[in-house]
Amino acid sequence: MEHEFHRWLRKQTLPESLSSRIVIGIGDDAAVLRGSDDCLVIATDTIAAGTHFELGRHSLELVGRKALAVNLSDLAAMAARPVATVLSFLLPKQFGLDDAKLLYSGISKLAREFDIAIVGGDTNSWDGPLVVGATVIGQRGAEQTGWTIDGVQPGDGIVVSGSFGGSIHGRHLTFSPRIELAIYLAEHYRINAATDVSDSLSMDLNALASASGLGIDFDYNAVPVSSDVRETDPGQALQCALCDGEDFELIMSIPQSEIGRLLSDPRVPVDLTVLGKATDQHRELRAIDNAGVWITVTPQGYVH
């Protein structure tokens, strides 16, 4: 139902009077509004106990950290620099002040690391589970282009940061949002399209391709598999890397003319891997296996 609702939302049109101000609206990782000399970038994400984390199993500090970090990952996918955040808490009735402070300390540590001001919020006690929402406001240059989810060009190299799979073992709470990487790349390279991996590598590769009406051919052997799954589940490592989700790495679609320079650039702060390339020959995800056979990959993700 969520996905149906999303599709319907993207079709809702804006009043004419507003459309000139909106650079990017519903359907991308974050919204972009034209300002007077730069653009505002706005992302919002809410996490809830039982769905995105488990109370008792995960520390409140890490839960708070995650609530902000998932939003920063969305801003990274737009190559925007985060500036400020507002928070929203629904606290279970049995929560004490110390619980609320722990939650906040996880948020504020990450906010300081990224030089983000916590400027406001809304707190309610209620009978339901813990819910933490954050909206992050960022900025990027008015002249910046690319970095949309639908900008993939046929022939582009499909490049990912970091590694995939097994985030459930802890990385979904402790990952580093790829802000620094994105801002460096936006300043030095042409990036046609980008998104972050929240659902799963296969689902978000598919989202990127289908938003642009294209397909992606990639090499199974190229997929960077995280040490988390290589250790815990070696037989299923590739499957985990493609389907686990919540890796919060970037997928970028980059002109071939940029790829050589990019891979040899020692200032890129995170490992990058070329998975494959975009194609206009089909509209699927296709992977070549060890036997040299092309297989259609069905996008799959973790269902909360």
Place this chain on the structure above:
Amino acid sequence: MEHEFHRWLRKQTLPESLSSRIVIGIGDDAAVLRGSDDCLVIATDTIAAGTHFELGRHSLELVGRKALAVNLSDLAAMAARPVATVLSFLLPKQFGLDDAKLLYSGISKLAREFDIAIVGGDTNSWDGPLVVGATVIGQRGAEQTGWTIDGVQPGDGIVVSGSFGGSIHGRHLTFSPRIELAIYLAEHYRINAATDVSDSLSMDLNALASASGLGIDFDYNAVPVSSDVRETDPGQALQCALCDGEDFELIMSIPQSEIGRLLSDPRVPVDLTVLGKATDQHRELRAIDNAGVWITVTPQGYVH
């Protein structure tokens, strides 16, 4: 616990590097960030089933409307013009697509009325009750002063819009956020301080006074009581007006030199009432009753 947590939050300091950009941070109705030629104003509010509305009793359209309207009321209290909003939905598992569309239509109708772009959001299905969050981004002139919660000056007239009490009979879902009024007043009058009435008239009067370290003297007979309570609960009308909450009217603290001109201005779009005045002689809410006796008023509100 919410109020303790709020008090603690307000004491958390910002990193030095950020403070120059923040005009108004945590503790006011909305945050204000300095932009290049105007200021960004950001408000966030989340409403939840069982706390702020009842599913089954209230229509999904009105629930959606309320989620946006409460944020617009916060922007009105800062005299900011709303520009864009991002939404956040936690939908109960049994919700269908039509339910989600109804919710959205209540939001989008109000958004169109105020010329606000819905630019993004986040949707999750979960096992808990319906939760709808909105963050609204607005703007106001960089030269605009006043309209903070802590700007009350001794001797200021304390002026309210509209009437109070009995919002539970429906007005808490259908109220008109006072954006038009606030923008008109900001353009034509000096307003030292303002807030909107969400907790209750007595609690928010007290919040305004105590944020400025002052007291307020007012006249019980001056309190404008809504027809909702005059009809349903005439014996308790004044008590309801002071304590019911969710009226979403404005309380403003205005220099006496402005009051005469303001009350005779035919272009003011909403009824205004002078309740009393701010004083540095005490730090309480005091009201004069029919017998001419001054009484200390204990701030009370509706507990969700």
